[in-house]
Amino acid sequence: MALPFYVSPEQMMQDKAEYARKGIAKGKSIIALAGKEGILLVAENPSSSLNKISEIYDRIAFAGAGKYSEFENLRKAGIRYADMKGYAYGREDVTAKSLANAYSQSIGSIFSQEIKPLEVEILVVEVGETAAQDEVYRISFDGAIADERGYAAIGGQADELRLYLKDKYEEAVALDGSLELAVKALEASTNQKVRAANLEVAILDRDHPGRKFRRFTTPDLVSLAGDLE
Amino acid sequence: MFLDLSYGGSSFCELLAGRLPSLLSRWDNLRLSPEDMPPLPKGTTVLALKYREGVVIAGDRQATEGTQIATRRIEKVFKADQHSAVAIAGVAGPCLELARLFQTELEHYEKLEGVELSTEGKANKLAQMVKMNFPMALQGLVVIPIFVGYDLKRDEGKIYKYDVTGGRFEEADYHATGSGGGHARATMKKVYRADADEAGAIQTAIDSLFDAADEDIGTAGPDFVRGIFPTVKTVTSRGIVDVEDERVRAVCQSIVEGRSRSH
Numbered sequence: 001m002a003l004p005f006y007v008s009p010e011q012m013m014q015d016k017a018e019y020a021r022k023g024i025a026k027g028k029s030i031i032a033l034a035g036k037e038g039i040l041l042v043a044e045n046p047s048s049s050l051n052k053i054s055e056i057y058d059r060i061a062f063a064g065a066g067k068y069s070e071f072e073n074l075r076k077a078g079i080r081y082a083d084m085k086g087y088a089y090g091r092e093d094v095t096a097k098s099l100a101n102a103y104s105q106s107i108g109s110i111f112s113q114e115i116k117p118l119e120v121e122i123l124v125v126e127v128g129e130t131a132a133q134d135e136v137y138r139i140s141f142d143g144a145i146a147d148e149r150g151y152a153a154i155g156g157q158a159d160e161l162r163l164y165l166k167d168k169y170e171e172a173v174a175l176d177g178s179l180e181l182a183v184k185a186l187e188a189s190t191n192q193k194v195r196a197a198n199l200e201v202a203i204l205d206r207d208h209p210g211r212k213f214r215r216f217t218t219p220d221l222v223s224l225a226g227d228l229e
Numbered sequence: 230m231f232l233d234l235s236y237g238g239s240s241f242c243e244l245l246a247g248r249l250p251s252l253l254s255r256w257d258n259l260r261l262s263p264e265d266m267p268p269l270p271k272g273t274t275v276l277a278l279k280y281r282e283g284v285v286i287a288g289d290r291q292a293t294e295g296t297q298i299a300t301r302r303i304e305k306v307f308k309a310d311q312h313s314a315v316a317i318a319g320v321a322g323p324c325l326e327l328a329r330l331f332q333t334e335l336e337h338y339e340k341l342e343g344v345e346l347s348t349e350g351k352a353n354k355l356a357q358m359v360k361m362n363f364p365m366a367l368q369g370l371v372v373i374p375i376f377v378g379y380d381l382k383r384d385e386g387k388i389y390k391y392d393v394t395g396g397r398f399e400e401a402d403y404h405a406t407g408s409g410g411g412h413a414r415a416t417m418k419k420v421y422r423a424d425a426d427e428a429g430a431i432q433t434a435i436d437s438l439f440d441a442a443d444e445d446i447g448t449a450g451p452d453f454v455r456g457i458f459p460t461v462k463t464v465t466s467r468g469i470v471d472v473e474d475e476r477v478r479a480v481c482q483s484i485v486e487g488r489s490r491s492h
Contacts, residue, residue, distance in 0.1 A: 055340050076341055077232050080244055083337045087245070087329070088252055106232040211336075 023119025065155030108143020263369030318407030360395025409441030
């Protein structure tokens with residue numbers, strides 16, 4: 001029997017990470033901005049049916065960048081996890097923190113054990129009763145989890161977007177201001193004009209009773225942000 | 230466990246059956262006869278009727294255990310989602326469980342698929358859940374729901390009634406079930422008008438519950454001492470709305486005054 005080639009663990013992880021990064025870099029980006037009314041999620045997405053942003057539970061939403069089939073599976077797993085937990089215990093026992101941990105564990109073990117890593121980067125966000133209680137978690141292809149404050153970006157241009165938002169982001173900005181900032185950031189990162197029809201936007205609305213996730217239609221976006229067409 | 234892809238469907242009940250079966254009541258193999266069952270709290274009268282803009286759904290607030298009052302404040306009418314509601318008569322425990330499971334089922338489907346189930350789809354799903362309960366019904370744990378929804382595609386309110394086997398029947402105008410259901414139906418038969426406005430439909434609903442409470446010992450009338458009044462909700466194209474307690478109290482008050490004078 002032929003012996004398999006020896007590949008050092010460092011090399012193997014490096015190769016996998018490079019493969020995953022390349023896959024994610026091909027895709028479009030998503031921004032999360034915590035503001036006055038809640039947490040706004042803005043994705044560049046020309047498709048109106050294949051969503052990148054989704055409701056998970058009362059206060060929790062999900063956004064996925066990278067390979068659609070892979071983050072769609074993660075999205076569904078998140079909804080199943082949340083609904084089972086909420087049914088077994090109570091609605092307020094479903095938290096973004098435990099969901100983000102579950103994602104981190106699963107994605108991390110796929111990264112270390114499977115030949116092919118997931119080419120995804122995801123956000124798990126939870127709107128709090130006050131802006132200080134908002135939570136934004138970013139989980140990478142290797143399961144690394146980051147607890148972000150105020151803003152986060154994932155996808156192809158994530159680094160450029162983070163750099164842009166680092167200077168421009170302010171706390172407690174109203175919805176229209178947040179949307180304009182997100183659009184400007186996307187335009188700066190791609191050097192292209194963003195059209196309202198190519199945006200997928202949703203908010204976790206702090207003051208909405210019950211389920212707080214709400215999507216915006218294209219006409220909603222145009223009336224919210226003056227420069228959008 | 231978290232990324233378990235063995236179940237790929239959009240049904241919460243099937244998901245639970247595969248992953249957490251202990252959360253679903255499975256007492257099929259108990260083989261008790263209804264006489265062996267200890268006395269259990271039973272929810273009594275619930276009803277629904279159509280009007281010009283949609284459907285009113287209502288129920289009294291009492292659960293009765295034999296000749297005792299088990300609780301005076303039980304809820305038997307539940308919001309199922311933004312455009313539908315379910316009211317359940319029968320043994321209180323399984324009724325509450327069914328309502329909660331049905332709510333989760335609709336929400337779960339909506340989140341996974343990105344669209345609400347059709348009104349007929351919701352009605353059929355509920356029928357399957359009632360059918361699952363049939364072995365328990367044979368042992369005395371009867372659960373009988375009324376389902377109402379506003380069908381946005383056809384722009385009309387819908388009422389569905391069920392039997393213990395999961396039989397699903399659409400009603401054209403009104404329905405009532407539970408121990409006082411017959412009396413409530415008798416009242417609605419006389420005063421029901423399909424072209425009633427919201428106030429008229431709410432009046433009819435409360436009138437009918439009042440009559441049910443008058444005739445049936447299991448059903449409670451308005452309780453002015455404790456401030457407990459029937460649950461009333463409206464389901465229209467604008468969604469589901471709770472009719473405030475104050476408004477229900479005022480209608481109850483006027484019924485009591487009207488009937489007192491006539492004696």
